[in-house]
Amino acid sequence: MSDSVLIEALEIPAVIGIYEWEKSIQQPLVIDVEMAWDNHAAATSGDIADALDYAAVCQALETAVQAQAWGLIEEVAEALAALILNQFGVVAVRLRVAKPTAIKAARTVAVLIERKRSA
Numbered sequence: 001m002s003d004s005v006l007i008e009a010l011e012i013p014a015v016i017g018i019y020e021w022e023k024s025i026q027q028p029l030v031i032d033v034e035m036a037w038d039n040h041a042a043a044t045s046g047d048i049a050d051a052l053d054y055a056a057v058c059q060a061l062e063t064a065v066q067a068q069a070w071g072l073i074e075e076v077a078e079a080l081a082a083l084i085l086n087q088f089g090v091v092a093v094r095l096r097v098a099k100p101t102a103i104k105a106a107r108t109v110a111v112l113i114e115r116k117r118s119a
């Protein structure tokens, strides 16, 4: 078993969708993230500098999602996974992007990806 830091159900309003009518409205995206991270150093030192700061990750995800209009939720997932790997020193990430208002008859629809930092 190995350590991780999790973010669950981070809701971010976004301009998201492939249809014309979706380009002028905001719809919520709900994001779950699991980031590989050794939590032992932070547990020992009590120092946020040794931790993967989930607040900083949430802020970065929100800023990135709201910086542009998106088409597919797959594009959002790929971009956010790359951001986490490249900006936060994370070596592996599992990320789910859900669009709960997309399909009336479904509670939610989502994509799930796993990415690793290339050496």
Ligand SMILES: Nc1nc2c(c(=O)[nH]1)N=C([C@H](O)[C@@H](O)CO)CN2
Residues within 6 Å of the ligand: 016, 017, 018, 019, 022, 071, 072, 073, 074, 099, 102, 103
């Ligand atoms: N795999 C996907 N399928 C669909 C997406 C998507 O982002 N990924 N998007 C749409 C539309 O934007 C839809 O959400 C409008 O209700 C359709 N299929």
